[in-house]
Amino acid sequence: IPHGERERFGRIGSQIAEMLGSFFRGRMLVCLLKGLVLAVVLKLAGFPYALLVGVVSGFLSLVPFVGPACGYGLAFVLGLLEFSLASCAIRIAIVYSIGELMEGYVLLPRVLGDSMGLHPIVVIASLMVFGAALGLFGMLLALPLTSVAVIVARELVLPALAELAEGRGGSGARPPAPAAAPAAAGKPAE
Secondary structure: OOHHHHHHHHHHHHHHHHHHHHHHHHHHHHHHHHHHHHHHHHHHOOOOOHHHHHHHHHHHOOOOOHHHHHHHHHHHHHHOOOOOHHHHHHHHHHHHHHHHHHHHHHHHHHHHHHHHOOOHHHHHHHHHHHHHHHHHHHHHHHHHHHHHHHHHHHHHHHHHHHHHHHOOOOOOOOOOOOOOOOOOOOOOOO
């Protein structure tokens, strides 16, 4: 890194480190809140061990798709102790649908987006784009990569564009004016 740019790159690195810390703290808070929501809804639906199953399901949701499926299976097995097969399946489907909707449309955009400084629409869009492009792995990396892109754009790209707009370019010198095109031989200039 050139000597003149070390301070800037150090600032970018510290912002990225702070953002990653915010991401992990926010993700854990989302898991805890989702677990509590699931516990309350499971209790209202009459499931045994609602608090334990809800909190475990919430923390399993740290891994997209796989975690909620494991939590769903755990709740289904325990629900069979209390309800018939059809009743258990319907209740679990309703409970976990509520939990997934809460996580996807309320908790992730609000809690995680606020902790990382991203707008809720940016959070939803980045999850959809990275999920469609890279699948499960993309959903895990969507928000950290989006935040890194925002930091790099803010610290490197926007100042360079501002310099270009002011006409300074990268060297501080103004670009030369374009030369006038010579008139064609034999034709008068208009």
